[in-house]
Amino acid sequence: MERTLEAVQGTAAAPATAISTAALRERLDAIIRQLGSIILGKEPALRLALACLLARGHLLIEDLPGMGKTTLAQALARTLGLEYRRIQFTSDMLPADILGASVYDREQGAFVFHPGPVFAQLVLADEINRASPKTQSALLEAMEEGQVTSEGHTRRLPQPFFVIATQNPATQLGTFPLPESQLDRFLLRVRLGYPDPKAERALLAGEDRRRLLDRLPVLIDPPGLLLLQARVERVHAADVLLDYVQALISATRHGGQFETGLSPRAGLALLRVARAWALLAGRDHVLPEDVQVTLPALAGHRLRPGAQNAGARADELLQRLVNSVPLPV
Amino acid sequence: MRPEAWTRPAPGARLYGLPGLALLCAMAPHVTVVPLWLAAVFIATGLWRLGAEARDWALPNRWLLAAATVALCGAIGWQYRTLFGREAGVALLYAMTSLKLLEWRVHGGQRDALVLMLLGYLLVMARMLYDQGPVTALWALASVALTLAAQVRVASDGGGPPVAAVARLVGGLLARAVPLALVLFVLFPRVPGPLWSLPQDAAARTGVGEDMSPGTIAELSRSDAVAFRVRFTGGLPAADRRYWRGPVLDRYDGRTWRMSEELPGEHFPQTEASQALSYVVTLEPSGRRWLYALDLPDSLPAQTGVTASGMLMRRSAVTEVVRYEQRSVLEYRTGPLTSWERSRALRLPSTAAPRAQALGREWRTRFADPAERVQAALTMFRREPFRYTLSPPLTPTDAVDEFLFDTRAGFCEHYAGAFVALMRAAEVPARVVTGYLGGEPSPGGDYFIVRQSDAHAWAEVWLEGRGWTRIDPTAAIAPERVERGTASAIPDPDSLSLLSRRGESWVAIALLKLDALEYAWNEWVLAYGPERQRELLGWLLGWRDIDWRGLILLLVSALAIVGLALALLNRRSRRQGRDPLGRSYARFCARLAAIGLARQASEGPLSYRARIARLRPDLADATGQILVRYAELRFGEHPDPQRLRELNAQLRRFRPRA
Incomplete structure (x- = not known):
């Protein structure tokens, strides 16, 4: 970590010495602020999400539809410069739809692996409780091990690797609630909940979130994020x-x-x-x-x-x- | 030896260092009582063990050790003719401790090391069987402290804690033991006499004995051991009145004078007496039943009676230091003799001392008045060339006759014995009295030391109208013995030991200073018996005549109080010692609690800060600063001692207003 964040990022605004905790805080505050400009009035949840990411964990967001789960994931991916995939879980999904499959390539005369959507740095597993347990566990195993094994080959997932799964409350119809053993794979579970009136008013008055997202600057890059994760362990x-x-x-x-x-x-x-x-x-x-x-x-x-x-x-x-x-x- | 060689044995298994020092300290004083060859065994096994540590010498195997054990037991049994009792027991302890050194394996011998340290404590206790003086007590304290330190060392793995930490721990343990020991000492119910009877040889008999033959007192005179110490609470008796009455000997067999069996009672022999003189005697253990008092005793200490001949007899032998307050009358008359007493005081074996008997018979016919016969004998001692000496020529066949008519040289027992024999032959009732004469004032002059060298024998004759009258024939030929002690009366004082010479040398003065310490120790520690206990508690608590039930009650409550106090102290010191920051923080929180801002048990410093800022914005700055700093010092990685001091100062100054 003595090689500094800026040095790795290549956007060295600060001198290339060990970055101070205070400077780090400014940077992290900037990230929180930027996320907060998209998801209004939910700073604690945003902080938890970021903490979960820094602690190398995976996040479960449990909420009703339309609360901004997807927007949060996108804002995170955008701000942190992560490669982002979204998997919409449905009840007819198969594990291969997530992990990828080998397809026979006529030209090469061999099977070629086509990586699934899980091969991304930030994966949004939307409505994970709609998929069958078999499909759920394929994702969860990948999360746990940081790699995917299919047809005898083991393939490492990219680094950093962060899954945000969303889940509708189990009272809704047509869902397979995650069993406790699987829930344990998620480091944190947060609820966004309804925004408070002030935030909601601002949301109504503000610009379209998607357009805002596109304009967000990247505040940190994946190597920088990895260094931050390493720094967490030294707290x-x-x-x-x-x-x-x-x-x-x-x-x-x-x-x-x-x-x-x-x-x-x-x-x-x-x-x-x-x-x-x-x-x-x-x-x-x-x-x-x-x-x-x-x-x-x-x-x-x-x-x-x-x-x-x-x-x-x-x-x-x-x-x-x-x-x-x-x-x- | 190479320094790195010392590092080889496992820590906690090294004799070199504290364990060795502790053992040496515990073993050293026993050298005065165990045979020299046993001390040599200890030194040899110690060196062997050191060699095993440093040079990898092989230690003996089990069979060799067993053989050595048997051999040493045999040698000790041969030396003492027994394996029991004090002497042989201590020798056995000494020998087994020495052998244990060889059983103590160099690697992983922690258990053996602990056994050795426990043996060290036992050795300290064993020493108390011989001596309980202040110097021994100091040594015991030092030895126990050392052994405790060594125990800490051997019990801790990995080289052991640093010396300073060990010293702190040991000091703390001993300091905690002191109040307990004090309470037990003061309040534990005392029984008269020793708590248990010591083995025969432990109660060594010293001092004036129950019989006297030529040489007995002279032998005693060579010792400067203290017999007893006296503090006069009223006036001092004149130098020629300091006759300390001991055994009265009235049976003679031609060589030895012996005591008669007399039942002690409560009636003093004197019928008329002058005013009494009071004093306090602190008697060293003598192994005998009698106590000493100035001629004649007029009061009875506890557990003591007086015989018809005026001896103080205790119910049990004096095996511990005894302190008693005593009154005596120096001028007295005793009553008439019964015919039985008279015949006992005149009895002389017919075969003994024919020449003296003849002389006595001659005096009987020549002088009608018994007092004149007494004078005749004293005149004879004065006129004839009698000598006073510590080492008289031997009188192998008849002690009295040969002394009186041939050698004419003797010590007080010769004079007293011959005088009484002469008187009995002249039909004057007479008897020998033994005891001590004189005493040396301590440097401060507040007490007198009476030594074995002051042992003396004199005579008593019964005269009509006066009763038993003290006659000291020694005074007739060596009056300076009475006034100034043995050393001034004999021609060869160098044969006496240093302290009985009464010199002014600095050694003598220093030793006398030490004696003062010993006197105080005897007075307050060793002579603390049932009477003193009653006295002290009466004075301290106003509880007169406390019985054993009261003592037990006091003891239990005092122990409970001490235990509670120690427990509290322990908890406090543990909290304080470990965590000065936590203590300051607790005080800070208490001050805030006093103005209604108590910290909740689960509230962290930052949440507390936030709450205070919300409730009392005026305090936000001061408390905020403190709380942030506290959080940093308490939970940060490298607390800066300087900042800790600053914070402590800040916390001390912090006084919130409601």
């Missing part, structure tokens, strides 16, 4: 903070609020997201607040309310849990 987590994370995780397991508690993998994920969140805030160390803010998005889709809390929403329970675990002083 310091103090011993007391690790104690706190452990206390939070253990609180999800004991006390009967949830059917089952968070797994050790989820604990690691929580720490990773908190690191990314801290970096977004321009800090080189994690604060308890970073953990507290990201916990609902991280754990909401991984936990089911226990029997005594049937009917309660996981988010609310998590907020209660955060309030109940004392902070190490």
Whole structure:
């Protein structure tokens, strides 16, 4: 990371020394601002999305149609200079429609692999819960492993690789809700929700979002993004903070609020997201607040309310849990 | 040896360093009591172990060690004729500790190392069987501290913590032990006499004994060991009145004077007496039952009675330091003799001392008044060429006759014994009294030291109208013995030990200074028995005549208080020691809580800052700065000590107004 972001980007505005955390913050703020100019009034969700990307995770957006899920994905791809594909999931989709297939090429006299839409840096898997479980799991496996294996050949997916899946709430008809084991593959789940009145008014008055998107400048390039991802891992987590994370995780397991508690993998994920969140805030160390803010998005889709809390929403329970675990002083 | 050689054994398995030092310290004082060859065994095994560490010398295998164990046990059994008791027991402990050094494997011998350190504690305890003086106590403290440090060292892997950390830990542990030890010492119910009886040889008998034959007292005079110390609470008795009464010997077999069996009671022999003199005696362990008092005792210490001959007899032997307050009368008359007492005080074996018996018979016919017969004997001692000496010629056949008519040289026991024999032959009831004469004032002059070299024997005759009267025949030929001690009375004082010579040399003065320390130690520590305990608690708490139930109650409550205090202190120091920042932050939050801005338990510094800024914009700047800095120091990667100090100062100054 001592080779600087600018040096890699080739647009060296800053001197080619180690980029300071403050400078980094300005850059990241600029990204958030630009995304915020497209998706109005949803800064927390935007930050979570960006943190998820920086933490090398994949994002699940769960919302009703028309809330700006696709626009968010496009704005991200555009701002970060990522190659973007969109896969619209339908119930008759097959795994090959995503991963790609080998087709016999008459001229070469051999089978030639035609990569599917998953071979992109940012993949929007729209309405993933409309596809059959088999098709879903083809994508999820690719997400997990960062590679695609078909017909005996393993092909690496591009770097960085970021999947934004959208899902309609499971109450809608004709859907295959993702099972818990699959939900675990998504680092964060966010909800966009309806915009507040002020933002909605601005949206109505403003220009068409698609045209705005086309005009967005690229603020960072893929190598720069990879360096940022590497930098996330070096964000310091103090011993007391690790104690706190452990206390939070253990609180999800004991006390009967949830059917089952968070797994050790989820604990690691929580720490990773908190690191990314801290970096977004321009800090080189994690604060308890970073953990507290990201916990609902991280754990909401991984936990089911226990029997005594049937009917309660996981988010609310998590907020209660955060309030109940004392902070190490 | 090559320095890198030392690094070879596993840490925690090295004799070189703290463990060796601790063991050496624990073993060293025992050299005075174990045979020299055993000390040599220790040194040899120690060197062997060091060689094994540094030069990879082979350590003996199990069979060789077993053989060495058997051999050493045999040698100790042969030396002491037993394997039990204090002497042999300590020797065995010493030998087994030495052998354990060879069993302690160089690699992975941590368990053996711990066993050795525990043996070190045992050695310290064993030393207490011999000596409980202040110097030994200091040594024991140092030794325990060293052993504790060594234990910390061997118990920790990877080279062990640095010396400073070990010292802090050990100091802390000992400091915590002090209040517990104090409470136990002061409040644990004391029983009169020793708590358990020591093995026979542990209660070594010293000082004046229950019999006296030529040479007994002279032998004692060569020792400058302290017999007892006295503090006079009223006036001082004159130098020629400092006769400390011990065993009264009235049975003679021709060579040895012995004590009669007498039942101690509560009636003093004196019928008329002058005003009493009070003093406090701190008696060193003697292994005997009697206590010493100025001629004649007039009060009874606890557990003690007085015999018809005026001896103070305790219920059990004095095996610990005993302190007692005592009153004596210096001028007295005793009552009439019963015929049985009279015949006992006149009995003389018919075969013993024929020449002396003849002389006595002659005096009986010549002088009608018994007092004149007494004078005749004293005149004889004064006129004839009698000598006073520590090393008189031997009197192999008849001690009294040969001394009186041939050698005419003797120590006080010769004079006292011959005088009483003469008196009995002259039909004057007489008996030998042994004890101490004189005493040396301490440098400050607030107490007197009576040493074994002050041991003395004198006589008592019964005279009509006066009762038992003290006659010191030694005073007739060596009056300076009474006034100024043995060293001034004998022609060859160099044969006495240094301290009994009463010199002014700086060594003697320094030793006397040390004696003052020992006296205080005896007074307050060793002589702390049931009476002193009652006294102290009466004075401290106003609880007079506390019984054992009261003591147990006090003990349990005091232990509970000490335990609680230590636990609190522990928690506090753990919190403080580990985390000064957390402490300051807690104080900061408490100050904000006082104005209604309490931090919620799960609230991080930045959320707290935001909330304060929302609720109290006037405090936003001050608190914001502190909170941001705190977050950085608490959760940042490399907290800057300078910034930590600044923040602490800032936190101290922070005083929010409501």
